[in-house]
Amino acid sequence: MIIELFFQYLVAGITYGIIYSTVAIGFNIIYNATGIINFAQGEFVMIGGMTAVTLNAFLPLPLAIIIAVIITMVVGALIDIIFIRWIVNPSVLRMIIITIGLSIVIREIALHVWGDGVRALPYFTGNEITSLSIAGVHISPQVLWVIGVCSVVVIALNFFFSFTLVGRQMRACASNRNAARLCGINAKNIVTLSFVLSAGIGALAGCVISPITYVQYDSGTGLAIKGFTVAILGGLGNSMAAVAAGIILGILESFSIWVLPAAYKDAIAISILLIILFYRPSGLFGSREVFRLKEF
Amino acid sequence: MPGKRVLQMAGLITGVITVQLLTRFTGTGYFLTQLTMSAYYSLVIIGLCLLIGYAGQISLGHAGFFAMGGYISALLTTYNLLPYKDNAIIAVLMKTGILVVRTNLYGSEILYFQPWVACIIAVSMTVLVAYLIGGPILKLKGHYLAMATLGLGIIVYRIVLGSAFFGEADGLSEVPAFTLLPGLKVSGNLSVRISNYYIAWGLVIIAFITLLNLVDSRVGRALRSIHGAEDASSAVGVNTAKYKLNTFVLSAAFASIAGVFLTHYNGGIGPSEASVMKSVRYVAIVAVGGMANLWGALIMGVLLNFLSLRGYFGSFDDAVFGGILIVIMLFAPEGLIRVDIFRYLKRAVSGEKAGEQNDGSS
Numbered sequence: 001m002i003i004e005l006f007f008q009y010l011v012a013g014i015t016y017g018i019i020y021s022t023v024a025i026g027f028n029i030i031y032n033a034t035g036i037i038n039f040a041q042g043e044f045v046m047i048g049g050m051t052a053v054t055l056n057a058f059l060p061l062p063l064a065i066i067i068a069v070i071i072t073m074v075v076g077a078l079i080d081i082i083f084i085r086w087i088v089n090p091s092v093l094r095m096i097i098i099t100i101g102l103s104i105v106i107r108e109i110a111l112h113v114w115g116d117g118v119r120a121l122p123y124f125t126g127n128e129i130t131s132l133s134i135a136g137v138h139i140s141p142q143v144l145w146v147i148g149v150c151s152v153v154v155i156a157l158n159f160f161f162s163f164t165l166v167g168r169q170m171r172a173c174a175s176n177r178n179a180a181r182l183c184g185i186n187a188k189n190i191v192t193l194s195f196v197l198s199a200g201i202g203a204l205a206g207c208v209i210s211p212i213t214y215v216q217y218d219s220g221t222g223l224a225i226k227g228f229t230v231a232i233l234g235g236l237g238n239s240m241a242a243v244a245a246g247i248i249l250g251i252l253e254s255f256s257i258w259v260l261p262a263a264y265k266d267a268i269a270i271s272i273l274l275i276i277l278f279y280r281p282s283g284l285f286g287s288r289e290v291f292r293l294k295e296f
Numbered sequence: 297m298p299g300k301r302v303l304q305m306a307g308l309i310t311g312v313i314t315v316q317l318l319t320r321f322t323g324t325g326y327f328l329t330q331l332t333m334s335a336y337y338s339l340v341i342i343g344l345c346l347l348i349g350y351a352g353q354i355s356l357g358h359a360g361f362f363a364m365g366g367y368i369s370a371l372l373t374t375y376n377l378l379p380y381k382d383n384a385i386i387a388v389l390m391k392t393g394i395l396v397v398r399t400n401l402y403g404s405e406i407l408y409f410q411p412w413v414a415c416i417i418a419v420s421m422t423v424l425v426a427y428l429i430g431g432p433i434l435k436l437k438g439h440y441l442a443m444a445t446l447g448l449g450i451i452v453y454r455i456v457l458g459s460a461f462f463g464e465a466d467g468l469s470e471v472p473a474f475t476l477l478p479g480l481k482v483s484g485n486l487s488v489r490i491s492n493y494y495i496a497w498g499l500v501i502i503a504f505i506t507l508l509n510l511v512d513s514r515v516g517r518a519l520r521s522i523h524g525a526e527d528a529s530s531a532v533g534v535n536t537a538k539y540k541l542n543t544f545v546l547s548a549a550f551a552s553i554a555g556v557f558l559t560h561y562n563g564g565i566g567p568s569e570a571s572v573m574k575s576v577r578y579v580a581i582v583a584v585g586g587m588a589n590l591w592g593a594l595i596m597g598v599l600l601n602f603l604s605l606r607g608y609f610g611s612f613d614d615a616v617f618g619g620i621l622i623v624i625m626l627f628a629p630e631g632l633i634r635v636d637i638f639r640y641l642k643r644a645v646s647g648e649k650a651g652e653q654n655d656g657s658s
Binding site: 036037087101103105107221225273278281 | 354448451454579580617618620
């Protein structure tokens with residue numbers, strides 16, 4: 001019995017871990033392209049989920065999700081074009097404050113558009129009570145959807161960054177912006193593209209997780225903090241490490257319920273964040289030497 | 297104090313008195329309640345202004361320090377120790393007057409900490425926490441510092457929201473009046489509204505003078521050098537870590553004092569005082585005031601908090617502060633009051649790019 005419970009917690013931890021990693025990857029893409037942390041990342045997830053729920057009222061589910069992702073991508077592009085693109089040589093403090101302001105404004109707009117109700121998409125296959133039983137562990141089919149979609153996203157991203165011209169251009173900008181510009185890469189467009197990509201990934205994650213976690217106007221903030229924790233834990237800018245770090249955090253959180261009241265669950269994740277920041281700011285998998293050279 | 301400073305202070309004090317007299321003659325005495333609350337919030341904001349504007353260290357967790365002061369003091373003054381009165385330690389504390397008895401609303405007796413004692417414990421505990429956490433946190437820079445302080449604020453929020461003895465989502469209420477001196481009480485009672493207005497402003501003015509003198513002293517110059525270039529300042533012999541830590545602790549102490557007083561004034565405190573949005577709001581106000589501008593922080597702190605508390609922003613309260621952050625940081629990173637309109641126009645006419653000013657902070 002206890003061993004089954006153990007695996008049940010493990011699966012829950014992995015599911016949440018993968019959700020966090022997806023948000024963390026969104027952070028990493030923008031960080032790599034611009035060197036800034038987009039504090040409004042969680043809001044992309046929220047917009048994606050909310051828009052899909054609204055569209056699903058009169059569109060079939062797959063179409064609703066695709067359009068929601070596209071709309072969120074447009075929002076991402078607009079954020080860059082209106083607020084980020086034209087600032088010359090911004091300081092980190094300034095960018096932090098602008099993206100925090102954006103996240104608040106987006107959240108408040110969502111509150112006025114959608115109200116403060118909790119919404120969710122229907123389960124992609126089956127319903128709330130369907131469950132697959134694998135070795136005595138009950139798994140909702142939606143969990144498999146989450147794991148599947150997020151894995152596909154991670155693999156596709158890897159492929160994109162390694163083998164496509166645009167992906168390579170983005171990597172070039174990340175490692176040395178001026179050199180990339182000398183090679184004829186339009187760095188500003190790359191930044192816009194990174195916002196679009198990161199908004200799209202966030203929105204897709206928002207759609208896939210909404211049947212399990214539900215979505216509300218302010219659900220982005222919590223996810224953003226977890227996503228950031230994971231991004232730091234893995235080493236900022238390293239997307240593959242973020243997946244591993246996400247799963248570690250998800251499992252730790254899931255098992256923390258055994259020892260501590262659930263109300264403190266968020267405090268656990270943040271305490272881990274602080275400990276990592278204090279003792280190993282380069283992350284679990286990052287190199288200290290490289291970290292010391294980074295500007296931030 | 298130099299002559300100019302004396303004049304400025306005289307102006308500030310005259311302003312405070314004028315506002316009180318104005319509300320008296322126009323029959324709008326009820327404004328004083330929000331003005332008093334705004335004054336306490338401004339105390340947090342001027343402390344934060346020293347940290348962000350002068351030392352160049354962002355903190356997104358100051359609502360946490362505010363809440364620590366408020367909650368600890370509220371807990372000590374509302375928790376009934378009467379069941380433990382046979383305990384030897386409690387008996388000693390009762391004899392020394394540290395614990396006192398009052399009758400509550402329902403006529404039952406409550407044994408609680410004397411508010412002065414509670415206040416001192418609350419502020420010293422906050423200072424201790426700020427001191428311990430400030431060391432490692434202030435080694436961080438940029439995003440990491442922002443996120444770590446944000447995390448600190450969230451931990452405080454989660455703890456007060458999740459702990460039964462902090463009242464969970466209801467917070468703590470029935471906090472008694474805080475008798476500063478005989479006849480001088482911090483309390484929300486209407487009969488002492490005017491005296492409370494002056495208590496709050498007296499506190500703010502004392503803090504303000506302290507800070508003004510501080511930024512014009514050796515300490516202030518050291519802080520500005522840290523803001524400009526930390527490595528360079530360290531190279532000329534400024535103990536950067538010490539200055540940053542002391543500033544952090546000082547601003548945390550200001551926040552917790554404000555928390556203690558406002559909790560006694562409101563008669564209670566709720567978890568929303570610890571929320572991230574409150575911390576962000578403090579930063580927003582410092583930004584509007586012009587970052588390294590104590591006068592700006594004070595004026596904007598009183599003005600925006602007053603408007604917000606009176607409900608002029610309606611359901612767009614948070615959106616207003618978010619919008620302020622974006623607009624100020626996009627167009628006037630030096631703050632509203634600092635924007636030199638004539639120079640700006642001249643530059644616009646001569647065709648230089650306005651966006652190229654280097655705000656120098658990192």
